[in-house]
Amino acid sequence: MEILLAILLGAGFGFVLERAQASDPDKIIGMLTLRDLHLMKAIFFAIGLSSLLLFAGIGIGFISISHLSIKAMYPGVLLGGALLGLGWALAGFCPGTGIVAAGRGRKDAWIFLLGGLVGAWIFTLQYSFLEKIGLFNPWWGGKTTLVDTGAKGATALLEGKGSLLLALALGAVMLVIAKLLPLRPGQK
Amino acid sequence: MKEWTWFQAGLALAASFLLAVVLVKPIGVSTQFVILDGMMASTIDASLVVVDDSTSSGYASSNAYLNKSGGKYAANIAKPLNYGLVFVVAMFGGGLLSRMLRKEKSPRQIPEVHEARYGNKAWPRYVAAFVGGQIVLWGARLAGGCTSGHMMSGMMQTAVSGYLFAAAAFVVALPTAFLVYKKKGGA
Numbered sequence: 001m002e003i004l005l006a007i008l009l010g011a012g013f014g015f016v017l018e019r020a021q022a023s024d025p026d027k028i029i030g031m032l033t034l035r036d037l038h039l040m041k042a043i044f045f046a047i048g049l050s051s052l053l054l055f056a057g058i059g060i061g062f063i064s065i066s067h068l069s070i071k072a073m074y075p076g077v078l079l080g081g082a083l084l085g086l087g088w089a090l091a092g093f094c095p096g097t098g099i100v101a102a103g104r105g106r107k108d109a110w111i112f113l114l115g116g117l118v119g120a121w122i123f124t125l126q127y128s129f130l131e132k133i134g135l136f137n138p139w140w141g142g143k144t145t146l147v148d149t150g151a152k153g154a155t156a157l158l159e160g161k162g163s164l165l166l167a168l169a170l171g172a173v174m175l176v177i178a179k180l181l182p183l184r185p186g187q188k
Numbered sequence: 189m190k191e192w193t194w195f196q197a198g199l200a201l202a203a204s205f206l207l208a209v210v211l212v213k214p215i216g217v218s219t220q221f222v223i224l225d226g227m228m229a230s231t232i233d234a235s236l237v238v239v240d241d242s243t244s245s246g247y248a249s250s251n252a253y254l255n256k257s258g259g260k261y262a263a264n265i266a267k268p269l270n271y272g273l274v275f276v277v278a279m280f281g282g283g284l285l286s287r288m289l290r291k292e293k294s295p296r297q298i299p300e301v302h303e304a305r306y307g308n309k310a311w312p313r314y315v316a317a318f319v320g321g322q323i324v325l326w327g328a329r330l331a332g333g334c335t336s337g338h339m340m341s342g343m344m345q346t347a348v349s350g351y352l353f354a355a356a357a358f359v360v361a362l363p364t365a366f367l368v369y370k371k372k373g374g375a
Contacts, residue, residue, distance in 0.1 A: 007278045009204070009207060009208050016282070030301070033366055043340070070349075071349045076332070087320040091324065095336070098324075101283060103284040111321070117224060125251070
C-alpha cells in the first residue's frame, strides 16, 4: 500500500514540478536574477496554502500529527543551505527538479544527477569529521517550530491558543506575498 | 501548449505537499542520493552494510553516516524497495509522463541564459551542471534536506530550520545567479 502511494504521490509531484516549470533552469535562473518571478509567486502561494490547510486540518482533527516530521536546526543547516543556493544558481536545478528534468529528457539534468551522486558520496565519507567539528550540534533545542504542531520530538516557540492563530496568519501572509510580488519586475 | 499560470502552479504544488503529508509524510528527496550511492558502493564492498540485530533497524554500516539513527540508511540500502526511494524514482516517471503529454517532446538542452553568455557549446553547460550537482547535494546532506524537505515541507510546518535554510539558500543564490548569468552590457 505504501509503495503504491509512493508511486502515485511521486509521479504526481514530478508531473506538477514539470508543469509548474520548476524543472526548467531558465525559469529558476529567471527567478534568481529577479526577471521572472513566476516560480517565486507559485512557491509562496503553495507554501502558504498548504500550511493554512495543514493547520486547519490538524485543528479539526482531519490530519494526523503522527505524519508530521520536523527537521532539526543546527549550524550545518545554514552552511548547507548556502551551498545548496550556490549550486542551485550555478546549475539551475535542485535535487528534486534535477530528477524531474532528467525524466523530461534533458541531458544536462543527467549530468547534474551524476554530480549529485558524487557530492552526496563525498559528504557520506566526510560525515564523521563534520560531526566532530560541531556542524550538527543542535541550536535552540534542535527540532523547533514557530507554531505548536504537536509533532513527535519537536518543541514550539509559541504554545497554546495563539499558536494556531499564528500558523493561520503566517500562511495568509505568504498568500498575500504571492499575490503582491510582480510577475516580471522592471517591465511595464 | 499553454503553460500553467503561477496561480495554477501554486495550487498544484500545494496539493502535492498536502496530499503527501495527509497520506504518508512530508516530501523529501535528497536522502535518496545517499541511498543510491550506498547501493552502488555495497555491490563493490559487501561489508559496507551488514545485518545487525542489535540496532533498531536490524542493519549496521562501517560508515558513520549510513550507521546513524540505528542504521536507518543502512537498512534502506539493504532493502531499497521502500517509500522514499520509490517516491523519487516515480518523480522521474512524472517528468517523463509530462514529456509524453506535451507536443514539444524534446526540451531545450542548454538554458537560454547560459547560451546568451557562454555560447551554445554543450561542455561548459555540462561542467556547470556537474559541479553544481556536487555542491547542491553536499550542501543538502549537510543541511539535512533540500528545497523540497526544508523549504517546502519545513516552512509548511513552520519549522525554524526551514525558514533559515530558505534564507541561507536565497542569500547566496541571488548574487550567484546575477554574477554567473547576468547578460553582458546591462540587465
